Structure formats: C-alpha cells, structure tokens
Amino acid sequence: MEKTSFSSSPCSIARSLDVLGDWWNPLIIRECLYGVHRFDEYQKHLGIGRNILTRRLKQLVGEGLLERRLYQEKPQRYEYHLTEKGYDAARVLLGFMSFGEKWYFDSGKDPIRLYDRDSGAQVVPLLVDAATKKPIDPQKLYAGPGPGFPESDVVRRERFDEFFRRKSEVEPNKTT
Amino acid sequence: MEKTSFSSSPCSIARSLDVLGDWWNPLIIRECLYGVHRFDEYQKHLGIGRNILTRRLKQLVGEGLLERRLYQEKPQRYEYHLTEKGYDAARVLLGFMSFGEKWYFDSGKDPIRLYDRDSGAQVVPLLVDAATKKPIDPQKLYAGPGPGFPESDVVRRERFDEFFRRKSEVEPNKTT
DNA sequence: GGTATTGAGTTTCATTATGCAACTGACTAT
DNA sequence: ATAGTCAGTTGCATAATGAAACTCAATACC
Structure with missing residues (x-):
C-alpha cells in the first residue's frame, strides 16, 4: 500500500x-x-x-x-x-x-x-459563503492559486484553467 | 484488508x-x-x-x-x-x-x-446552522437519534448519553 | 509505409495494511 | 482463588496498493 x-x-x-x-x-x-x-x-x-x-x-x-x-x-x-x-x-x-x-x-x-x-x-449544518451568507453551489465555483501557492509548481497551475482565462481578460497584455 | x-x-x-x-x-x-x-x-x-x-x-x-x-x-x-x-x-x-x-x-x-x-x-466556505445562519461550534453540539434511527439498535443508543439525559429531565416519569 | 506518440486501460508482482483471534499484564470484585 | 475489566500486543492469512511493463486502437510524423 x-x-x-x-x-x-x-x-x-x-x-x-x-x-x-x-x-x-x-x-x-x-x-x-x-x-x-x-x-x-x-x-x-x-x-x-x-x-x-x-x-x-x-x-x-x-x-x-x-x-x-x-x-x-x-x-x-x-x-x-x-x-x-x-x-x-x-x-x-x-x-x-x-x-x-x-x-x-x-x-x-x-x-x-x-x-x-x-x-x-435542532442544528442543521449548511455550507455558506462567509461574506454573503448565501449557500455555496460547487458548480458555480472556480479555483485559482492563493498567496501560498508555490511559484515553482508550474505543472499544477495547468489546472487553474478558468482562473487564468479570466485573468487574461482583465489584463490582456500580460500573457502568463 | x-x-x-x-x-x-x-x-x-x-x-x-x-x-x-x-x-x-x-x-x-x-x-x-x-x-x-x-x-x-x-x-x-x-x-x-x-x-x-x-x-x-x-x-x-x-x-x-x-x-x-x-x-x-x-x-x-x-x-x-x-x-x-x-x-x-x-x-x-x-x-x-x-x-x-x-x-x-x-x-x-x-x-x-x-x-x-x-x-x-472570492468565496470562503463557512459552516452555519441553516435556521439561524450562525457558525456551528461542534463543542456545543450533542447528538440524538433521528426519525430514521432503527428502534431495534439498542446498543448504539448508549452513545446518546446527553440526549436521553435531557429528555428525562423533561419527562421524568418515563424511564428509558 | 514504417516508426513514434497519445489515450485508456490491463496484467504482474512485491510490499503493506487490515481483520481476526488469541494472549499479556495490571489490577478489582466476589 | 477465580473470574472479570481495561488497554493493549502479537501472529498470521488475506486483500489492497504502488510501480512498472504491456496491450490495443488510432492518429501524426517523415
């Protein structure tokens, strides 16, 4: 194992x-x-x-x-x-x-x-967004690297498709 | 295994x-x-x-x-x-x-x-109670059998100490 | 046309973790 | 003196895992 x-x-x-x-x-x-x-x-x-x-x-x-x-x-x-x-x-x-x-x-x-x-x-657990207190729908999420993400780890960055796509829409000059 | x-x-x-x-x-x-x-x-x-x-x-x-x-x-x-x-x-x-x-x-x-x-x-997940929308503190919880709990399963009921203790405070005649 | 590459799996095999049952050790209750 | 409780160990057969090699089927390269 x-x-x-x-x-x-x-x-x-x-x-x-x-x-x-x-x-x-x-x-x-x-x-x-x-x-x-x-x-x-x-x-x-x-x-x-x-x-x-x-x-x-x-x-x-x-x-x-x-x-x-x-x-x-x-x-x-x-x-x-x-x-x-x-x-x-x-x-x-x-x-x-x-x-x-x-x-x-x-x-x-x-x-x-x-x-x-x-x-x-009775307590019924519910997962919400801390700020808006609205229930979280995982289908409406996308992930991106946070402050602690290792710069070196280029391979894993591939995963964050949507994050970088959106980022390049905002800053179209900087091509990562 | x-x-x-x-x-x-x-x-x-x-x-x-x-x-x-x-x-x-x-x-x-x-x-x-x-x-x-x-x-x-x-x-x-x-x-x-x-x-x-x-x-x-x-x-x-x-x-x-x-x-x-x-x-x-x-x-x-x-x-x-x-x-x-x-x-x-x-x-x-x-x-x-x-x-x-x-x-x-x-x-x-x-x-x-x-x-x-x-x-x-950004979305920050937080676990709250569905009704009150207040964050859940696991230390302040106790568990009890729900409607789907098998009546037969006497052994496992032992676990629900606090539930039955509280219940007997409310209905002191019925000794479970 | 022959060779390499990609995608999605199988197969094989050594290594580990698991489930079960039996055993130890220190004490307590009858 | 004997049985019982509590918290673990020990030993072993079995099942799951990880690594690497192997199978197909088809497309891409030269």
Missing part, C-alpha cells in the same frame, strides 16, 4: 486527507463527539480491530486531534478527548453527515440529529 | 465514508472540480497508479458521483464529469479545505482560493 503521504502537498485537501482520508479516523472522531472516550468502548461501538484501533488512536494523538487523558492511576488508564483541532475536524464530519443524509436516507428519515447544548434547538 | 463496508450502517457519516473515506476518491473529485476530466490527466496530476485509478473511477461512476461521457468515437474515449451527487460530495471537500487551511498553512497563505463564477468574488 505504501500509503502515499500528501503531507508536503500544497493543497489543503490533500493535507487533511493524511489524517481524515481513511475509514476509521473519522468514525473515531464521531464516537468521541458522541461521548465515547475509552478504548474498549471504541472497539465495541465500531467493531474495529484492537490492533488497528491502537494505531489509529496513536496517529490521532500524534496529529493533535485527540489528547490522552489519564483518568485512573492504579492501573494507568487513559481516555481520549477531542482537542480544538479535533473539534475542527468534527466540522468536516458534519459535511459527511449532510451528504449521507441527502443521498442515502429518505428525507425526513435521518438517523441522527444534532442539537444545540444551550438552546436545545 | 477486507475494507469493512459501512453501507448498511444507520449513520450518514459511515455511509459517506464508503465512497469518500479514502485517499484517492476525494482527490479525484477535487481534480474534476478543477477542470480535469481525462484518464491520463488524473494520472499525471495525482501520481496515482493507473490500475487503481481505473478501479476508483469505476467505483465513483458506480456510486453515481461521476458520469462517463463519450467524447470521441473513433477510438472510444471517455471523460469523467461530476454528477449532481458528485458536486454535493465536492461540498464535503470544501470542509477539508477549510480544515487544512487553518491547521497546515499560515493564515493568509492558503495555497488555493475559490471564486464565484458569476461575480468573480
């Missing part, structure tokens, strides 16, 4: 996939969000092999999404809790939820619902 | 992971979103093995996220395009982007930016 690490890729998606692009890690984070924190509970709820659970937990702790918390001294026992980064990863899971609900369950028959801890009101 | 399919799990996250819980599928969808549609282009951009690219494309077409489009008759040649479902999956990718940008790149140095096709304005 050799797992092809994307940790050096200049793409936020690829970077995230290093820790979230797998079957178990998101599910472990989900359980944590639902209030599961101990080894055997993860194992039972997920049906994951104990060996790979060990590995996944180590990875998630190593990546800073979970923290190990000693909850008992006598035989040392640890719980796993979400860090701030872990909670941010959970936000990605909400994306999975919305997608899954729409495409795999009849509408109105969603298996799980989310509520606000303060108000108790 | 035996890939443990979650297709029957009563969880939207698990269901989504069947097709998105992998390193390549999200990246293929990303490329598609950036305007890449042909076999050799995927292979070059992603550095993915041609054999597994074949399998992934088949899976994505089979799952209905991509559609094969004949673009040349003589030697039959196909392009892969996002379906509506595929574009919805792309919405999940935006979640990955936000996460990756925040945790793996200095702020203001995001490698890739998104723009609106109509207005040309």
